[in-house]
Amino acid sequence: MSSKRLCSLALGVALALVARVRPALAHGDTVITQVPDGPAGDGSVFKIKIDLANLSQVERITNVKVLFFHQDGTAWSLATNQGTGSEFTLNLGRLQTIRIQSMGTSATLTSGYAIVRNTEITSIYSEDFEVSVSVFYEVTRGTTVIDTVSVPTSQPTVWFAVPVEADVARNLLSGLAIVNLDTSSSNRIDLRLWQATTPTSTDPTDGGSVSFTLNAKEQRARFLNESGLYPSKTLYRGLLVGIAERPVAVLALLQTPTTGGVQYATLVATNKDALRTSTYMYLRQGFALDADIPQSDYFGNVDEDLFWDVLLETVSTTSRRLTPQSGATIASIGVLTDEQFDNVTLSDLQAGKITLTSSTITFTYGTSAISLNDGSSNLTVGYTFAIKTGLGRYVKVHVGDIITRGSDTAKRDLALEVYVYR
Incomplete structure (x- = not known):
């Protein structure tokens, strides 16, 4: 062809x-x-x-x-x-x-x-x-x-990256389809090609940048070897990074030669906003946490079909606890500084062991609740616990603040820093 x-x-x-x-x-x-x-x-x-x-x-x-x-x-x-x-x-x-x-x-x-x-x-x-x-x-x-x-369908983004490769002589080509989601303004898209090198421990070669502008609501579909993109790049493999002024939808493609012609496969574009796995969130006493997302059930845990991993459960006016739900298990780690919390890795959570400068913390996941009663050493800023969610993900959680809710002095809501390993 x-x-x-x-x-x-x-x-x-x-x-x-x-x-x-x-x-x-x-x-x-x-x-x-x-x-x-x-x-x-x-x-x-x-x-x-x-x-x-x-x-x-x-x-x-x-x-x-x-x-x-x-x-x-x-x-x-x-x-x-x-x-x-x-x-x-x-x-x-x-x-x-x-x-x-x-x-x-x-x-x-x-x-x-x-x-x-x-x-x-x-x-x-x-x-x-x-x-x-x-x-x-x-x-x-x-x-x-x-x-x-x-x-696949596409989600809006302004920053995306996709693996690409080309051997033009063999009809091995990468391509993109991009839609400007802004309905009233033009949208400039900047692309930069990072060509893979050997050994891979070194930085890639800068393959150059190109820019183009889409009108409002315009879609464009091109192979990267076409005019206006990278026509001089005939043999490469690497990463294409795109930045848009306004939201776009992106679909990436790899064309591969076969004995019967060519065949195609999508190359999944990574959106920068999808990389975010940590967040601060507010968990009210009596409400549940879905740690996979993460999201709190602000409607009072009425949707029992979902995987609510931990419930901040009220026991009495002075007693409350973190109770695992829906097949999730939890582990108490103890008080960590911000830096110590940041240094906890997925391997640490999987092994149930965190090595600090002067000590080692070991912990075991289980279905037993964690006490946050009045006077408990767990009810303090810096307290850290781990979750293995009902879907099998590992999550580290750091208490950033403890909040008394208005005139309801018996309730203790939590501001949590949550990091999900996906």
């Missing part, structure tokens, strides 16, 4: 041919960064399939829309099994599923993107008014289905 053909066809088609991924859950906007429809030059026809499911056992869905856009951000009237249009409003019963499938009848292979927009209200139950989104592509030749594959 020629390079020219790849430039004109591949990212209109290729980003459809990717590895299966888990559904995305979104309340707000979920972006389907690349949507192809129609016949390709090799006789194959591409159709999009979007499966949407109401996750609630109680509430109906009436305020979720699927919106299709051309690459320039204008509305794309697309022929589907639900009719022809650029906007489709869902009406889903409890646990109901709908499929929106394009007909593949665009005159030529046409590309754009889609947004699933959820404007429902919220409730105390996490699954209420939530829709799962799974995106599939069906590739046919004649009446025969030759491939059915899936792509």
